[in-house]
Amino acid sequence: MASVELHEVRKAFGALEVIHGVSLSIEDGEFVALVGPSGCGKSTLLRMIAGLEDISGGEIIIDDAVVNDLTPRERNIAMVFQSYALYPHMTVAENMGFNLRLSGASKTEIAERVNEAARMLDLVPLMERKPAQLSGGQRQRVAMGRAIVRNPAVFLFDEPLSNLDAKLRVQMRSEIKTLHQKVKTTSIYVTHDQIEAMTLADRIVVLNQGRVEQQGTPMELYKNPANLFVAAFIGSPAMNLLDGTIDAEGGETAVRLTDGTAIRIAQDRKVKRGQSIKIGLRPEHLSPGKTGTALTGQTLLVEPTGAQTHVIFDLAGQPVTAIVDGEYPQRYGSPFHASIAAEQVHVFDRETGVAL
C-alpha cells in the first residue's frame, strides 16, 4: 500500500493542454473516485498515474518516490480496464499469473497466489476457461484478480463497470467495495457515473475540462457543492437549477423567481438584494404539500420507479423534478404543490457559478 501525490500535473498534446496543473493527495489505503463528464481528462490523468501516458509537467509521487520516469511495473501499480483487456489466448489462470511469470516468480508461488485471488473472487471453477467462455461479470472479476495477484501498491480502475448491464453493475460495485475493505489497497477509480463514485469512494474528485472543480467526501460534495458544475453533476436525479433574483419576503431574505414565486433561503447566505443568482433545489428535498415555501406548478410528467415516483412539474417556466413516495397519487396535468426548507436551497452566483 502507498500514498499517491500529484503536484501541478499537466498534460499537453502538442499545443493543446488537456490537464491544467492538477494537484491531489491520496492517503494510504484511501479509495478515491475521479468523476467528470466525457472528455474532462479523468482517464488521461489515471493513465498518467499508471505510466501509460507521459506527463508534460509536474510530479507524480507514489510511496514518497517521484515516479515520472518509471514504467508501470516499476511504479508497482495494477490497473483494471473498461474493456477488461484480458489476453484472449490465455486461460483465466494464465491471465492472472502472467505478470508473476514475467517477474520470474516460481510456478509454485504463481499457483499459490493465483489460487488465493481466485478464491477471494470466486473464480476457482473458471480457472481453465478462456476469456471468450466467460460472461461480462466473470471477465471483470478475472481482470480484478489479475490486479490483486501482484499485490500492488495502488489499484487503478478505468471505468471498469461501464461495459456491464445495470444489474451486474450494481453487483460488481458491491464486489469492488467488499474487495477494497478486504485488501485496503490505495485505489483510484475513474468513472463518469456519479452513483458509482458516491457509493464506492471515501473521497470524490470532480474534474471538468482538465481542472479539479471540487474534492471531498461524497456527502460533502452532495451537501455543499462548491459551484454549479458540481451541484449539477452530483446527485441523481440532478439538482434543479432555476434563475432568480435576491429579494425580501416577510422580512427575510428570499429568491424571487422569474414568475414572481418567492423562495426563502438561509439567512447566512452572502447575498445582496437585487443580485442575479441561480438556486439549486434537490429533487429529494422537495416535499409534496403546501407547508413551508409553497411551490406550485402543473404536472408535466410522472415517472414511477417503484419505491419512489419522480414528478416533473412546471415552475417559473422550467421543468422541476421532485421525488415523492411511490404511493403518492399524482397525475399528469394536475397541479403539484411542493415545499422546501430554506436551509436546503442552494444559491449560486449566476455569472461565476460559485456557491454563495
Add this chain to the structure above:
Amino acid sequence: MTDIATSQPIDAATAPGSGRRLRTATQIYMYVALILVAVIVVVPLISTALGGFKTLSDLRGNPFGMPTEWQWSNYGDIIVSQRYWLQMGNSLVIAVLTVFLTLAFGAMAAFCFAHIRFFGSDYLLNYFLIGLMFPAATAILPLYIRIRDLGLVDTYWGVVLPQVAFGTGMSIMLFRNYFRNLPSELFDAAFVDGCGYMRFFWHVTLPLSRPIIATVGIISFVGSWNSYILPLIMLNSESRYPWPLGIMIYRGEFNTEWQLVLAFITLTILPTIIVFFLAQKHIIAGLTAGAVKS
C-alpha cells in the same frame, strides 16, 4: 368507409411476396455468376489432371474430354522416379526457408511500424511497400549479378533471399494492418503487467496473430512453390532444381511430351491445393482482418 386496399395502388416492389421473389432472383444471378467463375477456375485444373492420363496423340485430338485409354503409367513413372522426390525436397527446403524468413522479417518490421513512432517511419514503410509494385522479372539481371557477387549462385539461398525480399513488402502490409487492429488496451495491460515491446510481441501479439501468420505463410509458400524464373536463373545443378524446373526434362529439342508435363504439373500443384483447403479459413480471416470493427 373507404377500402384502403382498393383506393391505393399497390407498388409492385412492396407487394407481399415481392421481397422473397427479389431475393430468389438475386440468388439465381449469384449462383450463375459463381458457377461461371468456378468453371473458369476448375476446367483448366481438371483438363490438366485428365491430360496427364492420355497419350500424346489422344491429348492432341481430344484436349478437354475424358482419356480414350487411361495411361496410369504417366503418373506412375513420375512418382517412382528418384528425380521427382529430390526436386520435391528442394522445393520444400526453398519454400520452408522462404516462409520462415518472410514471416520473421515481416512480422517484426510490421510490429515496429504498427506500434512504435520513430523519425521517418512513414517514409520507411512506404519504401517497403513500393516493393509491392516492383515486378521481380524486371530485376532479374541485377539480382543475378548481386547473388553471383555474394557467391550464392547455385545455392538454395540464391533463390530464398530474393524471394524473401520480394515477399517482405506484402507481408509487412498484411501484418501491420492486423497488428494495428488488435485492441490497444491489450498493449496497456501487458505494459502494466511488465511487458516491454519484445515480450508483448512474443507473448501477446504472435499468439493472437495465427490467422495472419497462416495467411502470409501460405501466400509465400505458394509463391515459392510455383516460382520458375528465379530458380531457373539462379540454379545450375539439376540436383538443386525445385519441382517447377522438373518440367524441363520432358521438353526435348524437337518434341515435348505434353501428357507427361500435364501429369507432372498435376502432381506438383496437389500439395498447394491441399494446403489451401486446410487453411482457407485462416487465409480469408487474415485477408479481411480489420475490414469491420469487431
